[in-house]
Amino acid sequence: MREVTGVVNESIRMALSSLMTHKLRAGLTVLGIVIGITTVVGMVSLVQGLNQSMARQIRSMGTSVLYVRKYEPGLFMGELPESLRHREDFEVADAEAIERLCPSVAAAVPLTYTGGVFKYGDRETRSNYAVGTFPAYLDIQDLAVSEGRCFTEEEQAHRADVCVMGQDLLEALFPHSSAVGRWVSFGGKRFLVVGELEAKGKFLGQSMDDYALMPYSTLQKRFGPDLDTYINAKPVSVEDTEKAIDEIKEVLRRRRGIPPNKSEDFAVFTEDVLMDLYHKITGTFYIVMIAISSIALMVGGVGVTNIMFVSVTERTREIGVRMAVGARRKDVLLQFVIEAVVLTAAGGVIGIALGAGAGWLVEKLVHIPSAAPVWALLLGLGFSSAIGLFFGIYPAVKASRMDPVEALRYE
Amino acid sequence: MAELIEIKDVKKIYHVGAEDVHALDGITLTMKKNEYLAIMGPSGSGKSTLMNLIGCLDTPTSGSYRFNDREVRDLSDDELARIRNKEIGFVFQTFNLLPRADAAHNVELPLIYAGIPRADRRRKVEQALEAVGLAERARHRPSELSGGQRQRAAIARALVNEPSVILADEPTGNLDSKTGEEIMQVFEKIHGAGNTIILVTHEEYIARHSGRIIRLRDGLVESDVSV
Structure with a gap:
């Protein structure tokens, strides 16, 4: 051998x-x-x-946020398909109905966005954006206020010109002092800073602190009425996620008048879909x-x-x-x-x-x-x-x- | 005692273009163990072809060649390789050492293909280099050795597996006469130690070291004389 x-x-x-x-x-x-x-x-x-x-990051988000959108996120080549472009927009009443009628949903808020530059004195931020929503948004997204306060239900109801600023904006505009109580300008309008958001850090190299919150009604009044409205919601517990999605779909089908034999003209999904x-x-x-x-x-x-x-x-x-x-x-x-x-x-x-x-x-x-x-x-x-x-x-x-x-x- | 080599009417025909070249034209010869044989002849007489046949590098076109009582024609490539490995030691005119391997590594090659364990290999390599007087140059590459030293390394390689026969093809052809003489001393020494040697040469004085001289001409045995 x-x-x-x-x-x-x-x-x-x-x-x-x-x-x-x-x-x-x-x-x-x-x-x-x-x-x-x-x-x-x-x-x-x-x-x-x-x-x-x-x-x-998704684990650190902790809660499971439910996203209610006109369509699921996807990879579209160029423009949105014709079939998706004419879907009906959401309104504040939809969010309120979801919160009221769905037992597995703890909270639901409308939100809307607009981009722009924040200015204070001779300082200004790079291109950022403002989110218009309800105070419950903080709870849904697991956000916290580190200084000052969030805007209130009353301020939302009265379209008050107030905002809560993210850390990136604070760094750019108020590097050495507190922002609470100062007036900043955004899109040519003036807003009173009532609070500062706790830092969330970066995700995929993208900052998650580069925006300010303000009342939904304020943003619609100042920059509307052509802004799209979305809805974010939170289930009572993570285990109730599936049930909450079903309930939201049921409520929205009824509100949008979709017969049982037709498919939905909207989407309800969690981060799983993003994943x-x-x-x-x-x-x-x-x-x-x-x-x-x-x-x-x-x-x-x-x-x-x-x-x-x-x-x-x-x-x-x-x-x-x-x-x-x-x-x-x-x-x-x-x-x-x-x-x-x-x-x-x-x-x-x-x-x-x-x-x-x-x-x-x-x-x-x-x-x-x-x-x-x-x-x-x-x-x-x-x-x-x-x-x-x-x-x-x-x-x-x-x-x-x-x-x-x-x-x-x-x- | 059985013959070591028994060649009967062996022919080797090469086809060169449209022509048939009869390199060997019916050779018959036998050889016993411990003989020291020289094959002589002018170039083209067929001595290299005969050497290749005896060394199992090639097989005859016709006739019978029995080596150690086995018909070589019936052997597979692997069996031929095994015979070359265990039974035959080649010494070439141009040494044919691997340039990138040192002397010890060159000597080790047949042992590697024989599947001998490393420790035994090392011992046998040492012994073989000792036998040819090259122990101190074991770690030198061929390029760092003189012609005589290279041929000693090649002889050590031929010896290392204790073959039945050593085939030396013009072993002094690339050496000056003094070094050639030294190499012939080495052959005499290993013949004295009981080895069988076949020497191919065209130098009369080299052939005279052997005990029997076979002269070839045109692929035939011209004479076969014991000295």
Whole structure:
């Protein structure tokens, strides 16, 4: 019984020596492999990092917010489809009805947005926005006031020009002092700051503190009436989420007069839907990544085949010598396959290092979190080795089929 | 005692273009263990072809070649490789050492293909290098060795698996006469230790080291003389 490990060790030893002898040639050959594996590992790192941060953020939101919208979020190419564009808007009465009629809903508020710039003295913010809603919004979104107070039901009822500001706006307008009691301007109108919101931090590199809250009625009066109205709600408990969605749908169907045999012209969903959408986007990411990397790996693989042919020809004499001293055809085959695998695996290792490094760099530079999971690293290594196996086999077969007499005579 | 090598009416015909070249045209010869044989002849006489056949690198077109009582024609590629590995040690005119491996590694090659465990390999390599007087140069690559040292390394490689026969094809052809003489001393020493040697040469004085000289001409045995 022959000891196979001896031949394998010998092959690895010779492969490494060959690699060291032809560093430049080996480097150029595996460039495609390096690019392919870098792409895979880098992209996986980023997507995995985003996933983790996404899951963490959603957990930190704590409550499950119910979103009532005219349609589910989705990936639309260009404009919204005609069928969705003419759906009926929501109104304040819808939110009030949901809160009143749905036993599983703890609270429901209307909201509306408008963008603009906040100014105080000669300071101004970059482009931000104001959310017009009811005070219960704080409870639904799990927000807290760190200084001052929220606007009241009375202020909402009387369309008072008041607002509660997010931390980003406060930093820009009031870096050294409290904002409570000051008048700021937004969209050419003046508003009294009555409170400051607690910081929520960043999500996917996007600040969640870059807006101000004001009464729904105020925003509609000052910037309406063409603004869309949405509804956010909160179930009594997380377990009641499904029930709450069903109840909201029932109430809205009745209010919008939808017969039982027709489907809804609105959508009620939770973050799960956003998560699904997010996964769709990352799925597209993965497809693009696979496309780029498979082209690179193909090109790299063909390069490996080519250089292995060169190597086999250069070492014809060596092959003859090995056969003369007792190498079987399969030993020669094994040697050259291992050499190709060592070559591409080396490329894979470089690719993994570059990919993980790129992820790390992106995290440092643009604060998109990255995490290179072990399975991605192993996948990179396994895949690059497989490329060596696949593209190295033909030259190796050619080597193993040489006639020892001819090979020994080769100059 | 059984013959080590029994060649009966062996022919080897190469097809070169439309022509058939009869490299060996019906050779018959036998050889016993522990013989020291020289094969001589002008170039084109078929001595290299005969060498390749005896070394199981090639198989005859017709005729019978029995090595250690086995018909070589019936053996598979793997079995031929095994015979080359265990039973035959090659020494070439151009040494044929692997340039990127040091002397010890070159000597180790047959042992690796024989599947011998690492520790035993190391011991056998040491012994073989010792036997050819190259122990101190074990870690030098061929490029760092003189011609004579290279050929000693090659002989150590041929010896290391304790083969039935050592085939040396013009082993002094690339060496000056003084070094050549030293190498012939090495062959005499290993013949004295009980090895069987077949030497291919066209130098009369080299052939005279052997105990029997076979002369080939045009693919036939011209003479077979014991000295």
